[in-house]
Amino acid sequence: MKLLIHGRNLELTPSLREYTQSKLEKAIHHFDGIVQEADVHLSIAKNPSVPQQIAEVTVFANGTVIRAQERSQNLYASIDLVATKLCRQLRKYKERHSDHHHSHGHSASLTPTTEAVVEDKAIDSSLIQGKEAHLPTPGIRRKYFSMPPMSTEQARHQLDLIDHDFYMFKEIETQQLQVIYRRTHGGYGIIQAKDED
Known part of the structure; x- marks a missing residue:
């Protein structure tokens, strides 16, 4: 595993x-075949x-991103807490993708690795040609990521793995962007664009 x-x-x-390496290796050692890379930010x-x-900590597990964050008044305590949280999330991920949750004769499909996805889609043109660089407005941070179509249930599972309050995804049937979020009083909600009449 790359750390x-x-x-x-x-x-x-x-x-x-x-200390960080020791704690994370201990948290991840049961999931060696799943985790290829872990990115840790201490601040x-x-x-x-x-x-x-x-x-x-952001972990790349068979093409899936799993994220955990903890904060406290002591950095070593934060590392302990995030390692425990990450272990729980990896266990959830592994249980969801193991064969014993499927009926007889069916098995879980493997998520392709990042390398396999990148190799399948070669970039044949320049990404910057004809474009002008602009600095973003202060206070706005942009993130870019691939967005393969998925069902609402798959998006809910992703939300549980990334340790955020919301997750944006492209719904598989309509191909529309939607946001799934955790409701304050429990459960989940979906935000989607209303069709104009």
Whole structure:
């Protein structure tokens, strides 16, 4: 497994790096065949009135992104908490993709690896030719990712894995963008564009 550890607003000491690596390897060792890469971001919030030390881990498991984040007043405690959370999420992911949840004669389909998807779709033109660089408006962060069509149930599972309050996806039947979110009082909601008459 490839493990990348980054630090923000802190010195990434050898002991901190070793502790992080040890905790994550322990959390992931049962899922060696699933996890190809883990990206860890450790940071200390600059706000002195709210001392928060954050550990965030993004894991790439058979082409699926699984994310966990924890914060506390101690970075080592945050690392412990995020390792435990990540282990739980990987267990959920593995249980959902194991054969014992399917009826006899059926098996779970494997999600293709990132390499397989990238190799299938070669880029034959320049992505920057004829385009002008513009800086984004301050305070807006953009993220780009592939959006394969999926069912609402698949989107709900993805939402559970990424540790966010919402997940945007392309609905498989209508090919429309939709957002699934966790409702404050339990359950889930869907936001979708209304057809204009």
